[in-house]
Structures are given as C-alpha cells and as structure tokens.
Amino acid sequence: MTHWKTQFNYKWLGAYCLPDGKDIILTIKEMKREEVVGTSGKKELLLVAYFHEAVKPMVVNKTNCKALEKLFKTPIIEDWSGKQMQVGASRVDAFGDKVDALRVRPFLPKVGEDVRPTIETGSAVWNSSIDYLKSGNDLNAIMRKYKLTKEQIKTLQQYEVK
Structure with missing residues (x-):
C-alpha cells in the first residue's frame, strides 16, 4: 500500500x-x-x-x-x-x-538478523514487484528490500526481462 x-x-x-x-x-x-x-x-x-x-x-x-x-x-x-x-x-x-x-527502539539490532519484510504472493507489493521486473529491472533489487521464499523467487524470475 x-x-x-x-x-x-x-x-x-x-x-x-x-x-x-x-x-x-x-x-x-x-x-x-x-x-x-x-x-x-x-x-x-x-x-x-x-x-x-x-x-x-x-x-x-x-x-x-x-x-x-x-x-x-x-x-x-x-x-x-x-x-x-x-x-x-x-x-x-x-x-x-x-x-x-x-x-x-530500546534495543540493539541483532547482528545478522534479517529484518526485511516478507511479501505476500498476490498482494499489491507482489504485483508491483512483477511490474517492476517487467519494466526491465533486476530481481536482486527486490531481494535486497524484501525477504522472499524460494518459490517466490522462482516465480518472479519468470518476469525478469533478459
């Protein structure tokens, strides 16, 4: 959103x-x-x-x-x-x-803790990610920002412009 x-x-x-x-x-x-x-x-x-x-x-x-x-x-x-x-x-x-x-926050961040948010398949962020890839952008940029499952990565790779 x-x-x-x-x-x-x-x-x-x-x-x-x-x-x-x-x-x-x-x-x-x-x-x-x-x-x-x-x-x-x-x-x-x-x-x-x-x-x-x-x-x-x-x-x-x-x-x-x-x-x-x-x-x-x-x-x-x-x-x-x-x-x-x-x-x-x-x-x-x-x-x-x-x-x-x-x-x-009143605590030190845990070193190595992955605090990237997840993307729910089918959500607005998911659909925006697909559009982002279709316009020639790189999946690595999405992976730096969001935590993805192996299945999600495999699906998103299909939308990358090669």
Whole structure:
C-alpha cells in the first residue's frame, strides 16, 4: 500500500518511509546540528542523523536522543558514529493529534538478523514487484528490500526481462 506522504518530496526520514511499516536498521554516519525549516516555515537548529544506508537523514528529537544515549551507553553524539540502531514507527500525541513518529527502539539490532519484510504472493507489493521486473529491472533489487521464499523467487524470475 502507498502512504500519501510518499507522493511528496520531503527532505527528512519519516514513519511513512518505512517499508510496509516495518522497522529498519540504520548505521549512523554522523550526527550534526543544522537548520531545519518546519512545515510552518519556522527555522530551528536541530540534531540530524545521516546514515550509511541509502535513506533520507533523520531529525533526532530529545526522545530519540535519550534512547540513543541508553542504547550506546554514552551521551556523546560523536561516539554514536558507526553504531547501528533499529528504527520503527510509534503512534504518539503531537501537534494536537495522534501521529506516527519515528522511534529508536530500546534495543540493539541483532547482528545478522534479517529484518526485511516478507511479501505476500498476490498482494499489491507482489504485483508491483512483477511490474517492476517487467519494466526491465533486476530481481536482486527486490531481494535486497524484501525477504522472499524460494518459490517466490522462482516465480518472479519468470518476469525478469533478459
């Protein structure tokens, strides 16, 4: 399913960026303060995390900073570089409403754990994957993003343009 926010060019990582709403594991490249323009046009200096993975940078609020401090056992943001965290969405009260917000999970990701979401055969994501392959794209790109069964891989290989 397609989140409406994916139809706009937002600069920052948001809950809408999570594949099928599933947690992702990110490796911090660097943390730095920079000017962020809010939706109201207000400019603020905020902490932003940049990652080694090909994702948008993430504005890191106080709640997530506290989680990172506990997770990495240090309040020093320079010491967070190179460390991995698991990020997911949580429903929170903000801006006078309930919204989905990115939250750093309070545990270290398990090394080698495959956190890619699965695809249900026949689902919208499955059909999009078939269309993706039919337009000349590579099955490996889908396999990097989703966990597939051997049967699903065999079926999808039939749609690859050779």
